[in-house]
Amino acid sequence: MQGFKVRFRLIGWAGILLCMSAPAFAHNIYGNDGFLTGLAHPFFGLDHLLTIFAVGLLGMQLGGRARVSVPLAFLGFLLFGAVVGMLNVPMPLVENGIASSVVLFGAALLMGRDLPLSFAQAFVGIFALFHGHAHGTEIPELANPVWYSMGFVAGSVLIMIFAAAVAWYLSMIETEKPLLKGLGGIIASLGVMLWWF
Incomplete structure (x- = not known):
């Protein structure tokens, strides 16, 4: 019973975190607070x-x-993409690349197959370029680019730490990882929905 309560709370917090975001909100952030704006940016865009x-x-x-x-690897390419975006270097199909990343990363989780490390790094890195470019082109006009970049990297790290904690907890209560694969299916499904927005 105690394990069920903990799982319910964990799923509840994950739901709250997802509900706090809106698909287009990350593309409408304005302000001059630099670090805080960057920190909030990954949280307020569902993609x-x-x-x-x-x-x-x-x-x-x-x-x-x-x-x-x-x-x-994701964070490194994210920063590189952000620099490219800040320099106003055009990148084709950014929004499509971002939506595709949600679908493909969710599908990778759903399949649960072992990927070679170098392939996994390249896989996430390529799509991180799209996300970084979006971050870089959407920097508020009065924000300090360095502080803004540090902010969205810090926000990304916080989300990854939360994800790692969720995965670690799930590994403690299951052996075949069906819940982790289920999360992958949910993520992929939401990614498909993002194509329509």
């Missing part, structure tokens, strides 16, 4: 939130070095 959450889960699902290296 960004789901992708970053999925990357944290995927790293934990793969295990070993992937627990750290897959999220780090």
Whole structure:
């Protein structure tokens, strides 16, 4: 019974976190507070939130070095994409790439297959470029680019840590990881819905 209550609370908090976001809100942030604006940015866009959450889960699902290296690969390419966006270098199909990342990362979790580490890093890295470019082009005019970048990286890390905690907890209560795969299915389904918005 106690385990059920803890699981219910965990799912409840995850639901609250997802409900706090709106698909288009991340693309309408204005202000001059730099770090705080950047910190909030990943939380208030369902596309960004789901992708970053999925990357944290995927790293934990793969295990070993992937627990750290897959999220780090995403963060590294995220920053690179942000610099490209801040320099106003055009990148085609950014919104499609972001929506695709939600679907594909969710599908990867759902399949639950072991991916080679280098492939997993490249897989998340490519789509991180799209997310980074979106962050970089949406920087508020009066915000300090460095502080803003530090903020959205910090926000991304917080989401990944939460995802890792969820995956770790699920690993304690199950052996075949059906709940983790189920989360992947939910994420992929929401990603498909994002295509319509």
